[in-house]
Amino acid sequence: MDPLVYLLDFIVFIGIFSILSLSLNLEFGFAGLANFGKVAFVLVGAYSYYILSEIGVPFYLCLILCALSSAIVGFLVSLPTLKLREDYLAIVVLSFGEILKLIVKSEGWIAGGVWGTPVSPAITIDGVSSRVDALVNIGLVYFCLSICLIMAHFLMNSPYGRVIRAIREDEIAAEALGKNRARYRAQIFALGSAMAGLGGGLYAQYIQFIDPYMFVPMLTFTVWIMVLVGGPGNNWGAILGAGLVTFFDRGANIAKDYLTLPIDPSNLQYIIYGVLIILVLLYRPQGLVKESHVKTKALDRVSHERTTVEIRRS
Amino acid sequence: MVNWAQILLNSAITGSLYLIGAVGLTLTYGLSKFPNFAHAEYITFGAFVGYLVAEQLGLGLPMSLLAAFLITGLGGLLCYRFVFQPLAKRGATIIHLMVASIGLGFLLRYSIGAIWGWEPLYFHIDWPSYDMGPIRITSLWIWIIFSAVALSIILHLMLIKTKIGKAIRASSSNPELALASGININRVILITWFIGAGLAAVAGIFRAANTQIWPMTGWDIILPIFAVAILGGIGNYYGSIVAAFIIGLAENLGVVALMALGLSTSYRIAIAFAILIITLIIKPQGLAMLFRRG
Numbered sequence: 087m088d089p090l091v092y093l094l095d096f097i098v099f100i101g102i103f104s105i106l107s108l109s110l111n112l113e114f115g116f117a118g119l120a121n122f123g124k125v126a127f128v129l130v131g132a133y134s135y136y137i138l139s140e141i142g143v144p145f146y147l148c149l150i151l152c153a154l155s156s157a158i159v160g161f162l163v164s165l166p167t168l169k170l171r172e173d174y175l176a177i178v179v180l181s182f183g184e185i186l187k188l189i190v191k192s193e194g195w196i197a198g199g200v201w202g203t204p205v206s207p208a209i210t211i212d213g214v215s216s217r218v219d220a221l222v223n224i225g226l227v228y229f230c231l232s233i234c235l236i237m238a239h240f241l242m243n244s245p246y247g248r249v250i251r252a253i254r255e256d257e258i259a260a261e262a263l264g265k266n267r268a269r270y271r272a273q274i275f276a277l278g279s280a281m282a283g284l285g286g287g288l289y290a291q292y293i294q295f296i297d298p299y300m301f302v303p304m305l306t307f308t309v310w311i312m313v314l315v316g317g318p319g320n321n322w323g324a325i326l327g328a329g330l331v332t333f334f335d336r337g338a339n340i341a342k343d344y345l346t347l348p349i350d351p352s353n354l355q356y357i358i359y360g361v362l363i364i365l366v367l368l369y370r371p372q373g374l375v376k377e378s379h380v381k382t383k384a385l386d387r388v389s390h391e392r393t394t395v396e397i398r399r400s
Numbered sequence: 401m402v403n404w405a406q407i408l409l410n411s412a413i414t415g416s417l418y419l420i421g422a423v424g425l426t427l428t429y430g431l432s433k434f435p436n437f438a439h440a441e442y443i444t445f446g447a448f449v450g451y452l453v454a455e456q457l458g459l460g461l462p463m464s465l466l467a468a469f470l471i472t473g474l475g476g477l478l479c480y481r482f483v484f485q486p487l488a489k490r491g492a493t494i495i496h497l498m499v500a501s502i503g504l505g506f507l508l509r510y511s512i513g514a515i516w517g518w519e520p521l522y523f524h525i526d527w528p529s530y531d532m533g534p535i536r537i538t539s540l541w542i543w544i545i546f547s548a549v550a551l552s553i554i555l556h557l558m559l560i561k562t563k564i565g566k567a568i569r570a571s572s573s574n575p576e577l578a579l580a581s582g583i584n585i586n587r588v589i590l591i592t593w594f595i596g597a598g599l600a601a602v603a604g605i606f607r608a609a610n611t612q613i614w615p616m617t618g619w620d621i622i623l624p625i626f627a628v629a630i631l632g633g634i635g636n637y638y639g640s641i642v643a644a645f646i647i648g649l650a651e652n653l654g655v656v657a658l659m660a661l662g663l664s665t666s667y668r669i670a671i672a673f674a675i676l677i678i679t680l681i682i683k684p685q686g687l688a689m690l691f692r693r694g
Contacts, residue, residue, distance in 0.1 A: 114495065118493075118495065120494075120495045120498060120499075122498070122502070166677055166680040166681045167680060170680065170684050171494070172493075172494055172495055172498075173434060173435050173494055173498060174630075174680060174684065176435070176495075176498055177435060177626050177630070177676070178676065178677065178680065180437075181623050181626065181673050181676065182673070184623060184669070184673075185669070185670050185673050188666060188667065188669065188670065191666070192663075192664035192666055192667065307502055307503075307506070310499060310502075314499070349514045350513075350514055353510040353511070353513045353514040354510075354514070356506050356509075356510040357506070357507055357510045357511055357514070359503070359506055360503045360504060360505070360506030360507030360508075360510070361503070361507055362503070363499060363500060363502065363503025363506070364483055364500050364503045364504060364507070367487060367492060367496050367499065367500050367503070368486060368487060368490065371490075371492070371496060
């Protein structure tokens, strides 16, 4: 394979996984929602993209509708558990992912069942090399990523974001202040699912193929590792985590071909993932990049005045 | 023509299997206040220990059940002692504990895959079958039902009569009060994790002997097992007995309905999911309200 194409492919993957880890960071990092079924919403996005593009919907509309359909599904799935403890949501969404995989597996008419189906790419330019193709995809993916990042950044540093964080820290106190916990949770879950759906659509059109076996729980927890390693509650941390884990994944794939190990490397990779999750939670639960403090004009003024008072006193 | 007697028997077998698998989950869930997703891997690990003893060493089913119970139980205890307890001491949230259990699950599942490989294996024990009127039963199924009944009685007596059983119930319903009454909660938790993982291993052997054995054996039935734990009411042993048989029955009736509707029978696990969702919408406490004392 052309080394440059390999590098560009790597960059596309980082972009797609960054969108996924940003979405999980919204749910888990900021809102404290345990989405153990991220893969379900990626699947919804990917299959929506396929179905819509088959009808002949233009690609930008496809991607928007991917996000929308995924958001609706996410909202509906989160409904039964919004008022319950975090563990119920985790169990329900994890199970939902398995059921959804089962449905696309058994219903051959949706998208080829177990055999999968080819997906047409979003932007096709005739007669260009695969390098240009990858570059076009980088443009598309990073455009979507920057929209997600800007949205996540401004939303989480707005008054709305402070309510979300307050509910995560102390839901009873937040409810005493009149904040409807269930409603905020549903909104964040729908938004996170929308981003995951967008990621799924981008993934499907980039790989140009989908089958049910691509959407295993392992994908969900790969995204979890990205957020945990990078730093829950910090958008840049989530992107850093996506980069590091994708890099490790690529490295492991190369190592498989060149190293002879006593353990099958594909098993070893996931054993390392498991150990990594436990070690990060034990020794560095805040991840590599810590969550930044809430910044508001009022807080700035308070700290500014406090320093001026201290200066006058001295 | 639908053979209803056979369906009832099959439901009892399915229910028994889920009961043995779910008891450990629901007890540890109630006591430690988080769902242990690595429970699936305890089931798988137990099945492979059983396979090792019964097939590779040729010591037969009873020995393999005993060995798998003890070894997996010890493994479950060590997992709690070296993963979950340190995390809980550092003030980990419920989400951290759940994610850690997933990580532990990966560690165990892929280690099993590295040792025994990913090709499905089968028990070669010959199970003689008996015809009784319209129904057919194999000796393996008798083993499964007998074990579930024995387990129900033994655990009932243990929870009601013995000191450790009372301590488990007390620590589960009010940890502070239990601690104040001089119960060594730490020891209670370790014993519960031992029993829970050991029972998961027994369920794993039965599941493996009934179908096949591979590193996903436990994950294949984790959904109905969680449905049993939630329908029964988390931490509620008596609720889980009833829930296991409800889900066993619903699955077997559901398969008949699926065939009648011309749908794939692989949707049978979706039935457990439907029950899970309905429970959460109507009564998130599950059947626990029926058993106030439990």
